[in-house]
Amino acid sequence: MKKNASSLFFSLVLAGGAVQAETVFVTLEKDNALAVVDPVEGKLIKTVPIGQRPRGIAISPDNKFLYIATSDDNVIKIIDAETLKEVGKLPSGDDPETFALNPEGNRIYVSNEDDSMVTAIDIARKKAVKQIKVGVEPEGITVSPDNHWLISTSETTNMVHWIDTKTNTIVENTLVDPRPRAAGFTADSQQLWVTSEMAGTLMILDAKTKQIVKTVKFEISGVTADKIQPVGVVIDKDRARAYVALGPANRVAVINAKTFEVERYLLVGQRVWNLAFSPDQKRLYTTNGISNDISIIDLESQTVTKSVGVGNYPWGVAVKP
């Protein structure tokens, strides 16, 4: 309650003064570049070369650094979020694609798809400190907000691995629907939401029992089931709504995060993969790989307000306040 009041106060202050627009960063897999977008103006500000085949992207909790997996360079680059200059490299292992930052921002966990490993990297020391053997083709990776769990999903083993961040060992495995892609925790760390690309489903797992408590099947009239390939998933802070990118179905599903009902499907660009909230969670940004743009969704009105052309194969998205 207190938190809500303060964030309301914060947004009022913002509304009163000059609007301080956030910056949206988008990795462009085929352009070897990073697109910088002003989402309020709905404009591409600039595109900067960033390295070979950039995919995964995250911003440090203090918003000072961007971490970008440049897959064909086999590193994760550390980029100054202000100057966009490279300030360091992290030893990610071969072909890094997806990774996750811990809440403190001092560890990065990388999925090494070809080696069936997750590598834990100490950011300050720029060193790999642990390799954890997981299932075949690890893909989705996330850390719970309470920093208790590191989650790795393996696409061919069809499992969610629960890794204790203190010991860096797997404590439990949950068998899920085929080809699990992305995983995301609710803000209270109580639930883990996991998408299955092949089954076209979203599964909600209880973090205590590690069991699936609900499976949501996406169905859209006029779109065949095999086009519905859920990928990115985000849940808002209040656990009111969650959003799932449905890949080649070109839609984002809006889900009531309490009843798990699908409220609507929002038509966005082609092959929508990854999602990010604006810091105030009033907007959602989507990367659309084939239509080469991002869609901006206004979450109050639940409508797609804009699409901004960014470059070839937009993949990952991160937002700086």
Place this chain on the structure above:
Amino acid sequence: MRSIRLAAWAIAHLLIFIQLPGVEPVYAKAKAKQVINIAYLTQEQNVPPPLSNLDPFIQNKGIIGAELGIDDNNTTGAFTGQQFNLKKFIVPLAGNVADTFNKELAGKFQYVVLNLPADQVNQLADLPATKSMLLFDVATVDDALRNEQCRSNVLHILPSRAMRADALAQYMMKKRWTQWFLVLGPAPEDHLFADAIKRAAKRFGMKIVAEKTWEHTFDARRTAQSDVAVFTQVDDYDVLVVADEQGQFGEYLDYRTWIPRPVIGTQGLIATSWHRTHEQWGAVQIQNRFKEKAGRWMEEQDYAAYLAARAIGETAARTKSADASQVKNYILSDAFALQGYKGNPLSFRSWDGQLRQPVLLAAPRSLVAVAPIEGFLHPKTELDTLGYDQPETQCKWDK
């Protein structure tokens, strides 16, 4: 006091770092393992006369795929407490497959991956010892084995000739290349492929405007230079469809026809379950893993053997069972969904044991399309627009 604590802290951290390079994977819980044994049975093959020196003959097609599938199963098995073992039986050229089967496999295995010709598959399937087994055919493409000669203990992984011909026909229909010139070789397999082409033509409204059997030599130099141009002087057509499964002359048709027309079928644009040009839907990952293991590209039989092993692994993980009858029930159920790096989940047709799957349409160095082609609709799954659908099947088995 403080310095001692600090030293202990330092040592503890040092140990963590020292251990790093050879870290042993730590698995959840050590339980008694459930062991699942899978046999792989094949026979040595005569090296066929080479068409050219381009592609070396691969003697071990299939085996490495099965091994990769077992590797993947065991990675999963490490978490589910299941251990998968592969035992390979390679019958010598002069050996007798049924004898080897009765002596080495009967009563010892519930799951057998067969990389054998059609007649041998059914010979084995009819042995009393195989009644309680589940046989995975990773080599045949015969429609007869999936229809009137079907056996209830056999699952077929590779797309049948009919599925391949339908895939080609769907793409030709999309391109509106509807007038076909069918050229077939003298081998019985070529006639079977031609039959599948004729069936597909009828299903998708294509017209076979000319049909000829190749009766010239199979000598590359002569064939290429003169015979093809003369041979292909027929009434106008849109595409030349070649049926030459052994690859004895088909490669020489392209660019040498009398009028400029593309070649499709067993050469030119081919219909296949797997191809080196395929990279979508995570395929790059398995192409890389296979190449690292085998030192060569993954062939169709490798892909099929991989899927056979994975089908057993996936089912065992889901059912927590090693029992063949339970596994079979699950495999043929609607719940079964296998990730096969082709977009759609793969499953088996309950009426003939055929693996339901997308079919790739590939040119030598580029993936042209993936069938089912968009727009070909089916009330249940568009994958069933390829091959013999349930109402057409002539397979009658008691499950």
